[in-house]
Amino acid sequence: MQTIKLYILLFFAVALASCEDVIQVKLDKGEPMVTIDAFVNDMRSTQKVRLTYTDDYFSQKPNYPVTGASVSIKDLTSGITYTFTDNNDGNYTYSLTPADTLGKVGHNYELTVIHQGYTYRSTSRMNRTTKVDSLVATYKEGGGLSNAQPGYKFAFLGFDIPGDTVDYYWIKSYRNGVFFNKGGEINICADAAYGNGADGFPFITPIAEGITPFGEIFKLNDVCRVEIHSINLETFNFLTQVQTQTTNSGLFATSPENVKTNIKNITSDKVKVVGWFCMSAVGYKQAIAQ
């Protein structure tokens, strides 16, 4: 779909000199809302939940941190509670020891955030994930539509887990440890494709090649890391929404809408909260471009 959009835009650009320019717009200022960013996984590293306040859209600073909250995740299956530490910069962390048990496939987890008298809560089940079989780098001359530099393009090989349930994956990729974090670079799938019907298939080309975003390349000796995070349908929809709302431009833009949240303020209906909670299992691999 992205590619089609691009071709169409190219056509308009040539035929009609369509153009985009940055303009000044005066926007209303919304009341700050608490944002809870809780994507936690089963990797044996420090897990993080980030709390911030929403800010004016044009504020040219990162959003303000929410400090002084208490953050914990309870494994509803085993009954163990994991308490996160307030780092006083909006980050609440939990350092895993190799023996730690946080993150088991099939377990249900409950997130609790208490801040200024309000309790925010959400639950998430950790689904199974699949593994990255291999990473392949191909040298490309560059140019083309994206006008990319010459360099390596990575693709991965992997298979969806066959089975009755649809598996949802979020494929995150990194170049030298830096996450490709543009909204348009979100690479998610249902089984091995975008809809039903690809159960147990190898990941289809746009997904496999999507780990090198459009217009990006890896230079010689750059490290490419790919992680396949298991997500659920709701998270798949949420990330679709993030993708739509951050790249919502052009002739076929959809009506802007607010991204949904799966976190509830259980103390009061009046004070709203935004953000997302998701527990993921991760399969990963990395390779050097050569």
Next chain:
Amino acid sequence: MKNLFLLFLIGLATTSMAQDKYTVSGYAKDAKNGEALIGVTVYKKNSQIGTSTNVYGFYSLTLPKGQDTIVFSFMGYKTVYMPVDLTSNKTLSLEMAEEGKELEEVVVSSEKEDKNIKSMEMSVSKLDIKQIQKMPALLGEVDVIKSIQLLPGVTTVGEGASGFNVRGGNIDQNLVLMDEAPVYNSSHLFGFFSIFNPDAVKDVKLIKGGIPSQYGGRASSVLDIRMKEGNSKKLEVNGGLGTIFSRLSIEAPLLKDKASFIIAGRRSYIDVLAKPLLAKQQPNLKDAKFYFYDLTAKFNWRVNDKNTVFASGYLGRDVFGAGFKFNWGNTTATLRWNHIFNSKLFMNLTTFYSNYKYELGFKDEGSSQKFDWTSNIINYSLKPDFTYYLNSKNTIKFGAQGILYTFKPGQAIITAQDGSESNISLDNQYGVEYAGYIDNEQKLTNRFTLQYGIRWSFFNYLGKGTKYTYRDTIPNESKPLDGEEKIAAGKNIKTYNNPEPRLAVNYTINDKSSVKLGYNRMSQYLHIVSNTAASTPLDIYTPVTNNIKPLISDQVTLGYFRNFKENMFETSAEVYYKDLQNQLDYVDNANLLLNKYLEADLIQGKGRAYGLELYVKKAKGKLNGWVSYTLSKTERQVRGISNSEWFLSKYDRTHNINTVLIYDLSKRWSFSANFVYQTGTPATFPTAKVEVQGYVIPYNTDNKRNNYRNTPYHRADIGITYNFKKNDKRRYKQTIAISVYNVYNRRNAFSIYFRNNPDYPVNTEAVRYSVVGSIIPAITYNFKY
């Protein structure tokens, strides 16, 4: 309802007493090419008794016995006075010659000069194709739909958007008829060009209000486009080389004055020109395809005085591809039979087939992986329409229509690397729409005319298919599935029916002015499913189902019409109020493509639209054209959207000014200019930013839709047409048309969107997207033989 029926009976009763009257009937045609003339005023000299020719050029007029003179008047043509001695019913067909040989008088309304005052029609705009051809056009391509957008009460969301919005109606609420067959997507290249080849169009009529009962099936307007029949006198060839299209049309008699045909084709040729360039600079695009074409063909045969047969067809396609394919187009075929039972009863029987098809596909180079998706809407219809010219005071129209629908929302197949296929197609959907109508235009007194009627429409949503039931839930959330039931072929799933009363009143104050009132209820049994700013060719249509209700609109229109300076200037002021029920909207993050639970993501809400339209037209003289101003508001209310409060619809434009001026300097030169001003379209802007996983997401903390407006849209275009001196030996007629679109280089915002600066991702910014970002000059060469 009862009163209407009573009135109808009285109408019949008062007239059946009339004795010693005879009927004159026949056809009016153009002397030059034999084309039927639509809307010729036919009246008894020095009286108010008259009628006008219908879309097939037929008229019937009943007059008292004796000697009389019948006048045939048609603007731009020499008036014909025909003495008759009525001792029996008479057939009187005639050919009318154009006024002024060389300089084609521009005819804004090709009717009797004060017809706008006396006719029942209100909220109706007619455009003459000759005039459309003189107006400046985008990239020099003469365009019916673009011209429609310059009329009062008509808006669009912006350049490049397909379709048009009439008095607050969505684009799927316009019944676009091409020779009586409906067209689902009237655009080439999204919305830049329309599919109607101007060389083959004869008559364009847009009905926005007081819609007569013979039309139905859409909630807001009717765009009735009639194609030429083809020159029945001699061979005629029209063609042109434009910036986008090259065109050619051939028309010729098969049997002089009896049978003729027209074939008209167009094809874009940017791809041909771009090919060498692409091959050099973008080798991976060298196989790219992007072109569009259309072919219109029509044949007519006047079998005898009582029977005429027409066959017409249209085939149009847009093709895009480069490792993917993305194609769409309409195919229509119409067969019509005009039959005159007697001098008072005229019938047209139409049967048509219409197929709108669009497809999308991806293919992976060097492997067998691919994805193919095809979608169709197929219609078959039978439609008899009768006109009974009862007497000089009553004209009764009645008829029926049946349409068989097949919706194929998506036939999709994924092929894996190992060649195994996985079919993710959706069920087809079937429906039958049928309707009957009766309508009488009754002259109560010389000043007071009524047109009243009723259309009763029905829709059956049929198997074979799956009937889904859903539970209601939190507004603006996808509805949870309750059950699925397989329904056998032909079995009824859900039936709807709607009586649709129609009324029009004309009170003629004097020869120069009149007051008109119109009311219509319309129902619509299919919806376009689109939540994008501009409708895309991929948008699917859904019939009404057990979960989706029909769209119903009620509209009241009141207008005052006044002509000045002996009909030199026509003016009108109209107000309207329209109420809409069951307009489609979408839950947040709705999945509209290839979703068998689509109905779960659809919600329906109310709409209202009201406005004032002022219109001044100068129909005659070297300088002609019109100025219109519309003040309007269009709103929606949908449970769960925008806090369930009324919000502006995406095509609301408070002020809308259109100016079209044409100046015919001489036989050789004509100049044209237009100017458009429209309030910016409503838009939803963020009030905050949310950070999740490193993504900066725009967010509206008030949860209000369309809380802002884009900047106003305005634009001016100019055009010059030069007619070459006719070469007597070769009989060629050549013209060069030069147009400049967007003369003062305005960058109108199609939309404003919000993003992170690509180079400094911490910085957020607003970006204006302009579809047309510069002055666009164009030159077109036309020839006629």
